[in-house]
Amino acid sequence: MVFAKSIFMRKESFYHLHSDICKTIANPRRLAIIDMIHKGEMTVSTLVKKIGISQANLSQHLAILRSKGVVQTRREGNNIYYSIANPKIIAAFDLISEVLRESTSSRSKTVSNAFDHKR
Amino acid sequence: MVFAKSIFMRKESFYHLHSDICKTIANPRRLAIIDMIHKGEMTVSTLVKKIGISQANLSQHLAILRSKGVVQTRREGNNIYYSIANPKIIAAFDLISEVLRESTSSRSKTVSNAFDHKR
């Protein structure tokens, strides 16, 4: 007998691309970058000052954000301005922030163990 | 002279928590799980069949989703039902899906190198 393909087999490449974007923003320093430029473009040197990490490390994070299309760049003389490529990234960022606020305020911090389900 | 704290120093713990949630969903198999249960609860054994990964591995992913409060559980007899804890997680998931669709359709797939900024 032939089995139907699982949802994972059918959509594996989609989930892979999706997780690539999520991984791209799943880093404290890259989130700080996104937070800094979400209201408008900013140069690398300004980001270095405001975020307070090394230029080399910032540049690495920017390269990752660039490679996944999360940010855009524009050069003006010696400076390169970075901005968010798609406003929906900001919307997603904000939604997760809300989840965070809601869970830290309401949810009890007990990490649920599935074996809590005793009778 | 005393320097002002960088945004990263001031909000580091926030960004860390934020990235924890992002990391939690930044995995193809966990995205498949979220996609499967986003319309309603489902048992572990049903998920094993539909997603098509081993029970042990699925259980590990469920434990990660549980520990970060992304999913909820409910036991009924021998079965444990999993569901999404906060609908905003789904909203964020959908937003990223849209970003993905938009970028695969419109954006040229050239990975931008910052040194493209030549004159």
Place this chain on the structure above:
DNA sequence: ACAATAGATTTGGAAATAATAATTTAATTT
């Protein structure tokens, strides 16, 4: 053309993740 400034890339090692296999726990049925 040379120095200075802004930013990117490479390399290497440490830490975090992910998948598999094997074992264990809980609830139900006989």
Place this chain on the structure above:
DNA sequence: AAATTAAATTATTATTTCCAAATCTATTGT
């Protein structure tokens, strides 16, 4: 109470991610 079914946990190993240090490239000003 033994067997069965559903799900979780524990090692173990392979892969990935992260940061720092050093080096390199592009642009501008002199």
